[in-house]
Amino acid sequence: MKFCPKCNSMLLPRKVNGVSKLVCSKCGYEEESAEKTTLKTTVKHTVHDKTLVIEEETASAQRIKGVVCPNCKNDEAYFWMLQTRSADEPATRFYRCVKCNKVWREYE
Secondary structure, X not given: OOEOOOOOOEEEEEEEOOEEEEEEOOOOOEEEOOOOOOOOOOOOOOHHHHOOOOOOOOOOOEEEXXXXXXXXXXXXXXXXXXXXXXXXXXXXXXXXXXXXXXXXXXEO
């Protein structure tokens, strides 16, 4: 990791006319890269990859009354909690309607 000598921002690897360079996105400073750089790629997830499917009741899912389903307005659902974000943030509460099986989440 290298930093810009002008503004101290991190230099990012770029290909400029087929030549590997380190470029500052803040001030525009650039220099040729002396070492072989690897660009980080971003993984794109499909909606299918992000879907959590609960097929059957588990010991962790509990039945609760008083939670209204946004789909059918039934007031009874199963709920469970998962830590979906970083540990210093509260857990996410998931609900599944007893009547229509719609699943939704509630962030605390």
